[in-house]
Amino acid sequence: MSGDDVVYAGVDLGGTNIECALARADGRILCSGKALTRSHEGPAAVLKRITDLFRGLADEVGTKPIALGIGIPGLVDLERGSTRFLPNFPTHWRGVPVAETLAPEVGCPVYLLNDVRMATLGELIFGHGRSSRTMAFFALGTGIGGGLVIEGKLRLGPLGAAGEIGHQTILPDGPRCGCGNYGCLEALASGPALAAEGVRLLLSGQAPELHRLVRGDASAVTPSEMAAAAEANDLAVRVAITRAARFLGIAAANVVTILHPDLIVFGGGVAAIGPLLFETIRQTVRERVGMFPVDDIRIEPSLLGNRAGIMGGVALAMKGGFTGI
Numbered sequence: 001m002s003g004d005d006v007v008y009a010g011v012d013l014g015g016t017n018i019e020c021a022l023a024r025a026d027g028r029i030l031c032s033g034k035a036l037t038r039s040h041e042g043p044a045a046v047l048k049r050i051t052d053l054f055r056g057l058a059d060e061v062g063t064k065p066i067a068l069g070i071g072i073p074g075l076v077d078l079e080r081g082s083t084r085f086l087p088n089f090p091t092h093w094r095g096v097p098v099a100e101t102l103a104p105e106v107g108c109p110v111y112l113l114n115d116v117r118m119a120t121l122g123e124l125i126f127g128h129g130r131s132s133r134t135m136a137f138f139a140l141g142t143g144i145g146g147g148l149v150i151e152g153k154l155r156l157g158p159l160g161a162a163g164e165i166g167h168q169t170i171l172p173d174g175p176r177c178g179c180g181n182y183g184c185l186e187a188l189a190s191g192p193a194l195a196a197e198g199v200r201l202l203l204s205g206q207a208p209e210l211h212r213l214v215r216g217d218a219s220a221v222t223p224s225e226m227a228a229a230a231e232a233n234d235l236a237v238r239v240a241i242t243r244a245a246r247f248l249g250i251a252a253a254n255v256v257t258i259l260h261p262d263l264i265v266f267g268g269g270v271a272a273i274g275p276l277l278f279e280t281i282r283q284t285v286r287e288r289v290g291m292f293p294v295d296d297i298r299i300e301p302s303l304l305g306n307r308a309g310i311m312g313g314v315a316l317a318m319k320g321g322f323t324g325i
């Protein structure tokens with residue numbers, strides 16, 4: 001097989017879906033598919049579904065991938081390729097030998113990495129990070145995940161858990177975070193945190209456009225509906241988004257002060273709010289970093305969008321696991 005024919009596989013194991021893609025080394029996706037995770041059925045059933053998905057796609061392409069990288073929503077034993085703790089999965093998957101179980105089934109080496117570190121790797125190899133040496137990645141979704149690349153190398157730390165920049169304290173007496181701390185960025189600017197403020201504005205009569213957009217249904221309030229309402233001149237909603245963006249800007253400014261990266265990327269659903277969010281983040285970084293000029297630091301929405309994770313899996317497979325990144 002010549003170098004151009006080589007195919008790699010990436011899997012993103014999420015709470016709802018398992019996504020899989022087969023791609024070339026240049027990042028071109030040959031085919032992709034997904035299956036329901038159904039984590040309540042336990043690890044064996046979930047791993048079987050990953051195998052079936054992988055085999056189906058390999059048959060479709062007609063080439064066997066030479067390695068598989070899997071993003072895991074939790075703590076991973078990088079050397080053993082097993083899970084340590086998946087907070088949102090039943091039984092928490094303590095010590096499940098994922099790589100050892102899957103490798104003979106899929107017929108190639110299998111490598112694991114935390115899902116947000118994997119999305120960071122995807123953005124580094126195939127996204128905005130291609131021209132970056134030192135970058136930070138914020139994944140703005142139900143939580144706020146993160147990842148750091150320092151001098152071209154993904155910072156993993158002894159537990160593969162370094163780079164949790166969504167759990168830096170922004171407000172010392174702020175709301176309680178899922179991690180147990182108070183006032184984390186995640187508790188202030190994640191999708192649910194922003195939507196909760198949207199619901200409050202809706203129910204207190206301060207967001208007429210949002211009310212119209214969701215037809216008065218508080219359960220339909222999302223960050224993207226709020227962005228549309230702000231666009232339609234709901235001033236209070238605009239203020240709520242700007243406030244969340246300012247918290248994100250403070251977090252980014254802290255990262256800039258510590259690392260002086262050349263790039264900060266924001267991915268995940270909340271980043272889709274767009275210019276209103278990014279203008280405030282960039283302005284806050286300019287205001288909050290006084291020790292050196294920040295004009296050359298790019299602050300961008302993810303180039304890969306929701307493919308960042310899966311492309312990180314492909315990159316992990318290409319690199320031959322965590323020792324290569």
Ligand SMILES: [Zn+2]
Nearest residue numbers: 167177179184
């Ligand atoms: Zn936290």
